Amino acid sequence: MIRKFLLALMLVVSAASCVFAQQSTPAPDVKPTILDPVANKRVAEISSQLRCLVCQNQSIADSNAELAMDLKKQVVKQIAEGKSNQQIIDFMVDRYGDFVLYNPPFKLSTLLLWVGPALFFVLALAALFWTLAKRKKQKAVPLTEEQRKRAEALLKGQINKKGDH
Numbered sequence: 304m305i306r307k308f309l310l311a312l313m314l315v316v317s318a319a320s321c322v323f324a325q326q327s328t329p330a331p332d333v334k335p336t337i338l339d340p341v342a343n344k345r346v347a348e349i350s351s352q353l354r355c356l357v358c359q360n361q362s363i364a365d366s367n368a369e370l371a372m373d374l375k376k377q378v379v380k381q382i383a384e385g386k387s388n389q390q391i392i393d394f395m396v397d398r399y400g401d402f403v404l405y406n407p408p409f410k411l412s413t414l415l416l417w418v419g420p421a422l423f424f425v426l427a428l429a430a431l432f433w434t435l436a437k438r439k440k441q442k443a444v445p446l447t448e449e450q451r452k453r454a455e456a457l458l459k460g461q462i463n464k465k466g467d468h
Contacts, residue, residue, distance in 0.1 A: 342382050349378050349388055353395055354405050362405065 350364035357368040363375055374395070381391045392404070401407040409417055446454065 342379075345382055345388060346375065346378050349382075349391055350375055352392060352405055353378075353403050356399060356403060 347364055351362045353363045353374060355361045355363050355366035355368055355371040355374075357370050358366045361371075363371040363378075377395075378391055381394065386394075395403050401410075401413050407413040407416055
């Protein structure tokens with residue numbers, strides 16, 4: 304009897320909530336929020352272009368660092384203010400420098416970022432060739448008669464590792 308009453312009560316409450324529910328539509332002057340799919344896509348797009356300044360090997364979209372969370376909130380806030388993607392990225396660059404970008408622009412201050420890896424590779428190759436050339440110039444020192452006999456004995460297994468015969 305009580306189960307039937309509770310079931311009926313749940314059905315009445317459920318039906319009443321469906322009757323009184325209304326479709327929520329934003330007013331025309333309401334700014335987009337993170338729940339807006341277009342704004343959400345923009346946040347993801349912008350966040351993937353910005354480097355987490357704490358992690359440095361992740362975008363702020365991928366990072367869980369506190370600063371990355373703050374930067375994402377700043378992106379959401381600026382989208383809600385109606386700023387374009389480029390305005391938001393320019394704001395972040397003005398505030399944190401070109402390092403915040405995953406693809407920094409090619410200019411004098413970022414020259415080392417762009418040329419550094421190639422320069423390092425060229426220097427490593429030069430060091431390798433210099434070392435190889437230096438080795439070629441070295442002459443082999445001939446073994447003394449005692450060293451030659453000891454080497455032959457080692458090869459034949461006549462001497463154990465301690466050097467005893």
